[in-house]
Every structure is written in structure tokens, then in C-alpha cells.
Amino acid sequence: MHIAITGAAGFLGQRLVNQLLARGQLDGEAITRLTLIDQVEAPKPDVKGVEVECLALDITSPGALDPVLDERPAVIYHLAAVVSSAAEADLDLGMAVNFDATRELLEGCRQRELSGTRLVMASSVAAYGGDMPVVLDDMTALHPQNSYGTQKAMCELLINDYSRRGLVDGRVLRLPTIVIRPGRPNAAASSFASSILREPLAGEQAICPVPVEQELFVMSPAKVIDALVHAAEVLGESIGAFRALMLPGITVSVSEMLEALREAAGDEAVARVRHEADPRIQAIVSGWPARFDTEKSRELGFTGDRDFKEIIDAYISESR
Amino acid sequence: MHIAITGAAGFLGQRLVNQLLARGQLDGEAITRLTLIDQVEAPKPDVKGVEVECLALDITSPGALDPVLDERPAVIYHLAAVVSSAAEADLDLGMAVNFDATRELLEGCRQRELSGTRLVMASSVAAYGGDMPVVLDDMTALHPQNSYGTQKAMCELLINDYSRRGLVDGRVLRLPTIVIRPGRPNAAASSFASSILREPLAGEQAICPVPVEQELFVMSPAKVIDALVHAAEVLGESIGAFRALMLPGITVSVSEMLEALREAAGDEAVARVRHEADPRIQAIVSGWPARFDTEKSRELGFTGDRDFKEIIDAYISESR
Structure with missing residues (x-):
């Protein structure tokens, strides 16, 4: 083929x-x-x-x-x-x-x-x-x-x-939204969604520009x-x-993402995330839909992540 | 301007x-x-x-x-x-x-x-x-x-x-679907929707290729x-x-259209419509949506026809 x-x-x-x-x-x-x-x-x-x-x-x-x-x-x-x-x-x-x-x-x-x-x-x-x-x-x-x-x-x-x-x-x-992307932060409005996990896991600082209540479909x-x-x-x-x-993504809030980070890498990892509101990014991200009924793709055999912990654990084991 | x-x-x-x-x-x-x-x-x-x-x-x-x-x-x-x-x-x-x-x-x-x-x-x-x-x-x-x-x-x-x-x-x-169009029947699947009214009103025969239960949004x-x-x-x-x-059309069945024709031009007009099923046209027309919630366009001031009688009466008075 x-x-x-x-x-x-x-x-x-x-x-x-x-x-x-x-x-x-x-x-x-x-x-x-x-x-x-x-x-x-x-x-x-x-x-x-x-x-x-x-x-x-x-x-x-x-x-x-x-x-x-x-x-x-x-x-x-x-x-x-x-x-x-x-x-x-x-x-x-x-x-x-x-x-x-x-x-x-x-x-x-x-x-x-x-x-x-x-x-x-x-x-x-x-x-x-x-x-x-x-x-x-x-x-x-x-x-x-x-x-x-x-x-x-x-x-x-x-x-x-x-x-x-x-x-x-x-x-x-x-x-x-694909999370966790490897690499460095970029100009994309969604960049923070990977950054607030990837950087703390690497011992670096990251900025979260949106409220922790913000939900994403990842x-x-x-x-x-x-x-x-x-x-x-x-x-x-x-x-x-x-x-x-x-595709059958999962709905997750930023606070749930940070909680998964805490479980995986402890308080010190979460402490590396600085919360600094960015109205421009907030305006874009708040317009993104976060909740989907994806019955159709599931019926066709497409599968998603079980929960956010699985996502972060997979990233950690891949990065080793 | x-x-x-x-x-x-x-x-x-x-x-x-x-x-x-x-x-x-x-x-x-x-x-x-x-x-x-x-x-x-x-x-x-x-x-x-x-x-x-x-x-x-x-x-x-x-x-x-x-x-x-x-x-x-x-x-x-x-x-x-x-x-x-x-x-x-x-x-x-x-x-x-x-x-x-x-x-x-x-x-x-x-x-x-x-x-x-x-x-x-x-x-x-x-x-x-x-x-x-x-x-x-x-x-x-x-x-x-x-x-x-x-x-x-x-x-x-x-x-x-x-x-x-x-x-x-x-x-x-x-x-x-725009009804009643003037002119002659054409190759469009929707042609019958005007034809079954226009031709009988002009004293001519017309063919209805779909079941009378078929609904249209007109x-x-x-x-x-x-x-x-x-x-x-x-x-x-x-x-x-x-x-x-x-746009705020109205939902009407073929039988309602023919009833309005009867009211406007009598039994002899309706008798000019021959019912002759056409599977090809039925297949197309049955896939057309017939019921809409058009609240948005109404709120913006767009208006539709009150009922099908108004449509047929307007056509008759325009055709005179």
C-alpha cells in the first residue's frame, strides 16, 4: 500500500x-x-x-x-x-x-x-x-x-x-485542542494549554493567561x-x-489540568504556573466550544483519552 | 444610491x-x-x-x-x-x-x-x-x-x-422553495410545486409526482x-x-396546496392535477427539510406569507 x-x-x-x-x-x-x-x-x-x-x-x-x-x-x-x-x-x-x-x-x-x-x-x-x-x-x-x-x-x-x-x-x-504538544510556547492562542503542563514538568515557569474555570476540549x-x-x-x-x-475529545477545565499536574508532579510543579490574565487570549479562548456529544465518532470506533491524568501520564512516560 | x-x-x-x-x-x-x-x-x-x-x-x-x-x-x-x-x-x-x-x-x-x-x-x-x-x-x-x-x-x-x-x-x-413561479414547467425537481397550481389555474393539466403528504417549505x-x-x-x-x-417560509403539504387551489378555483381546477408518482423526483424532494424555526429572521424584521391561501390569491391577482 x-x-x-x-x-x-x-x-x-x-x-x-x-x-x-x-x-x-x-x-x-x-x-x-x-x-x-x-x-x-x-x-x-x-x-x-x-x-x-x-x-x-x-x-x-x-x-x-x-x-x-x-x-x-x-x-x-x-x-x-x-x-x-x-x-x-x-x-x-x-x-x-x-x-x-x-x-x-x-x-x-x-x-x-x-x-x-x-x-x-x-x-x-x-x-x-x-x-x-x-x-x-x-x-x-x-x-x-x-x-x-x-x-x-x-x-x-x-x-x-x-x-x-x-x-x-x-x-x-x-x-x-491537542494537549500536551512538545516543544516551546508559540503565538497560538492555545499555546498555554500545553505550556502550563509541559514547562512545569521540565522545571520551568509558565504563564496561564485564562481563568482556571476555563474549559477546553482536548x-x-x-x-x-x-x-x-x-x-x-x-x-x-x-x-x-x-x-x-x-473526534471524541474530553472536556477539562484549567483547574482540573493543574490538579492532574499536582498529582503527577507535586505542588512545586503547580507553583511554577503564574496566573497572569491576558484579555486578548481570554477573548479568543472563551469563544471555543468545550462540550461535545461525540456519539457519532465513538460509534464509528474512534476513541479518546479516558481522563486528563492519562494524558499527563502518557506525556511524562514519552518524555523520559 | x-x-x-x-x-x-x-x-x-x-x-x-x-x-x-x-x-x-x-x-x-x-x-x-x-x-x-x-x-x-x-x-x-x-x-x-x-x-x-x-x-x-x-x-x-x-x-x-x-x-x-x-x-x-x-x-x-x-x-x-x-x-x-x-x-x-x-x-x-x-x-x-x-x-x-x-x-x-x-x-x-x-x-x-x-x-x-x-x-x-x-x-x-x-x-x-x-x-x-x-x-x-x-x-x-x-x-x-x-x-x-x-x-x-x-x-x-x-x-x-x-x-x-x-x-x-x-x-x-x-x-x-419559491411558489408560485410564473412560466412553464422545467427540469428542476421543485418544478411541480408551482406547476400543480399554475397550470390548473390556467385551465391546463399538471402532474403531481410526489405523495400529497409531502411537505414543503415555501x-x-x-x-x-x-x-x-x-x-x-x-x-x-x-x-x-x-x-x-x-427566511421565514411556511410549511405546507401538497394536499394543503391543492385544498387552497380548490378554495380559489374550484373542484374542476383540482381535477386537472394528475397524480403520477415519479420515484426520482420523490427521492430528491423527500430529502428537503420542510420545517424550520425562523425566529431569528423574524426578529430581524423579515416577514413571510401568512398562509398558502394568501400565496395563491396573490398569484391570481398578479396574473390578471
Whole structure:
């Protein structure tokens, strides 16, 4: 089986590559070929029996993915995206990467009659917004309040239509906030959600810019990767009349996150978190939905984290 | 005030032109200029004090609307579209007319900093679909099961984002099924909804392809035009966090429609309707949502028809 991955050098892309290689198969078929696509060349894993090609290319350049599609991959993971802060800062860039490149990918599949190719795209909780009910579900309208969410919602519609027309076999997962991300704090409004755990666990200070009552809808990196793998294995038609769904994250408040930190690493870890309100971040984060009924994705076999303790314990054991 | 209208030669476009000219003003400002745009040149109304320009152009041709936008219209009605059957038959055509041309219009406004220009677009009940609740509202997800609805839903998202960013002042109305349309039966699945009334009233036979229990969500042409006028007059911000809403149609079954026909034109009119099941049309129409909670649009001052008798009476008096 030939699998192509855009955004393969990124955080999720790299973990997905490792997971696929560790499994060796997808949907019962041996993985024989991986095409890893990103702006910069992804690190090339050396695995016996798997032909790996790492391509550095700009997916917004017309026809950039043609050589990949010509090879008729059985599965395409489309993870490449401009993040929300960048899409908000530059509308043209966001439209080009997040929307137009996805459309070109769909068109490329259509032109080559890759109707059986399973296209898995990552969408986001950021596609929700506006006057939402307390508990959201897959029938809650997407009224995004940011350009990133708008572009993702448009891609969902297009992938659904191309799938309905039998031009490709699309599946879109709306990802919860991913916690705990590795690395350093960044400009994302969600950065603190990883930072207030990751930094104290490393003996460093962190700032919490939101009230401890703030709730988030979160999922661990490991469960997101499991979901991406599973998304390529479920039957497209089983997803129902719309090819996008929300993954089963868990709802957790900042105080519950800090309590889990205390259990895992003691009072001194929690003491490293300084509470310093940031009205700009609060305004963004308070608009994020935190409670979802994800019955649909659970029925399809997607699984989430059991509780926040599991998330933090997994991070600690991975980081060792 | 300068108003530009795309799709101006169409059924709604022509009625809108007449209504605007009859009013003479919009939002308290005298209408001094109309630019009527369509594939074919719209009939030129001769009204004193209003400069009317009729342009025959292809809005899918790059830059086609530039000269219009250079004149900085205060209001743009964007009614031009490829209908659902045509968009389903030709994906490229539907994407070009229904989506790309709208995007180019938005970009044209952005480039000229027409942030105050009120852009009114017609969307459709066809944007809903899939596993819907019994009663829908503005928070029901759009899961379109046809390419026309997909393209309209994508435009809604884009217009909302451009409005949120202050690049244009957009408003999108989701139109119910319009009954009674004038003219002849056509290939649209909804054609029967007008046909089973219009033809008998004209002493002709008509075919009803769906069970009489079938419900539809309908609005008269006159009320749709009132809504288009009102849409340009409401304050953009008052629409809320998402710039699209469903108009307050009324729910009516085919048997209720035929009963209203009987009241208006007697048993002999109803006898001209032959019931001949058409599984293809039934399959399409049965997937249309028929019940909506339209509190939001009513609160904003949009009004619907009182009952179906009012719709049929208005048609009869207009046709005289």
C-alpha cells in the first residue's frame, strides 16, 4: 500500500509516519511505500521493505502534487495547513494553503479517477463559533469566527461533495485542542494549554493567561494519531451523509489540568504556573466550544483519552 | 444610491428591479443608479431620475465585474447562479459560477476597500441535507447533498469571513422553495410545486409526482423580494455572528396546496392535477427539510406569507 502525507514534517505528520511504520500495515494491507511531502524535506526514516520518498515542495504551486497523484496512492493524509494565527494575519496565504491547495488535491484525484483513494483531512474545533449551544454535536452549524476555521469548513464541504459524487473517498476529522504538544510556547492562542503542563514538568515557569474555570476540549497527540489511522480504515459510507466529524475529545477545565499536574508532579510543579490574565487570549479562548456529544465518532470506533491524568501520564512516560 | 444586481435578467432579478424602482429609495436614500448584470442584457426600464445600465457579461470571466466595482456601488445584489440541476450535471460550471464568481466579487470589493458595500446573496434551502432534525433552525449544520447547496454553503462561509474581517458588509438569505413561479414547467425537481397550481389555474393539466403528504417549505415571490430589499436595509452587525439566515417560509403539504387551489378555483381546477408518482423526483424532494424555526429572521424584521391561501390569491391577482 502506498500512502502519501502532506505536512509530513510537522508535529502530527512525524508522529503519524512513526505510527504507520511501527504498525507496518493499514487496513490489513502491508505498507510498502510512503511519500512524505512538506515545505521542507521531512526526515527520511530507514525501514526495511518500505520505499520512502521525501519531497520538499510548495503545495500552493499549481500541479505540485501531480507527480505524487500520478503514482495513485491508496491513502492520502492531507495535514498541511497554515495555522490559525497565520491564516488570520494573511488571508491570501490562508486561502492558498488551507483552501486552494485542498481543492487542487481534490481536482487532481478527480482527473486521475482516484475514486477509491482515501483522503483523510484534519479539520478543527476552530470551525465552530458564534452563538453555540452549551453542548455541541455533529449537527451543530459551523459558524467560524476566524479565517482558519472558515477555510477548514469550506474544505469539509468540498471533500464531502467530491466524495458524494464518487470522485474520491474523503474523511475529515475535526481535531480537539491537542494537549500536551512538545516543544516551546508559540503565538497560538492555545499555546498555554500545553505550556502550563509541559514547562512545569521540565522545571520551568509558565504563564496561564485564562481563568482556571476555563474549559477546553482536548485530546492527546497519541489519540489523534490513532484517530488518523482509524479514519483511513473505516468504510467511507459508514460516516454517513456528511464526511466530517468531531473526534471524541474530553472536556477539562484549567483547574482540573493543574490538579492532574499536582498529582503527577507535586505542588512545586503547580507553583511554577503564574496566573497572569491576558484579555486578548481570554477573548479568543472563551469563544471555543468545550462540550461535545461525540456519539457519532465513538460509534464509528474512534476513541479518546479516558481522563486528563492519562494524558499527563502518557506525556511524562514519552518524555523520559 | 447606486445598486448593482447580478442575475438581473432572471425571475427574481427582474422582480427586484421593478420593486426597487417602484420604491424609489433604499434605506432612506434615493436610488439614482442601477447596474443590471446578466449573461444576456436585461430589459432596460425607463424611469426618470434613475440612471440604468444593462451589462451582458460572463461573471466567470476574470475581472468581468471590475468596471462595476470601480463605480463603488453602495449595494450589490448577487443573484446570478447556476441552478441545482445544472450544478449537479456539471461540477466545473457550478463551481465557476456559484463559487468562484462570488469569491472574485468578494476579492474585488476587498481590493477597492468597499467595506461599507452591502452585498446581498441568495443562498438556498438546498444547502441543508443529510440526517436533519425534524425542525431545523439557523444552528443546524449544512450538510448539502448536492453540489449547488455545497457551493452556496461555501459562499456563505466566505461572505461571513469577509464581513467579519470588515472587507465587505455581507448578508446571505437562504431562500425557501419559491411558489408560485410564473412560466412553464422545467427540469428542476421543485418544478411541480408551482406547476400543480399554475397550470390548473390556467385551465391546463399538471402532474403531481410526489405523495400529497409531502411537505414543503415555501415562500411567495413577493415575500422573497421584500426580504431581499429588507436584507439591504438591516444593520449587518444585527445579523449576529454568522451572516446567513433562513427566511421565514411556511410549511405546507401538497394536499394543503391543492385544498387552497380548490378554495380559489374550484373542484374542476383540482381535477386537472394528475397524480403520477415519479420515484426520482420523490427521492430528491423527500430529502428537503420542510420545517424550520425562523425566529431569528423574524426578529430581524423579515416577514413571510401568512398562509398558502394568501400565496395563491396573490398569484391570481398578479396574473390578471
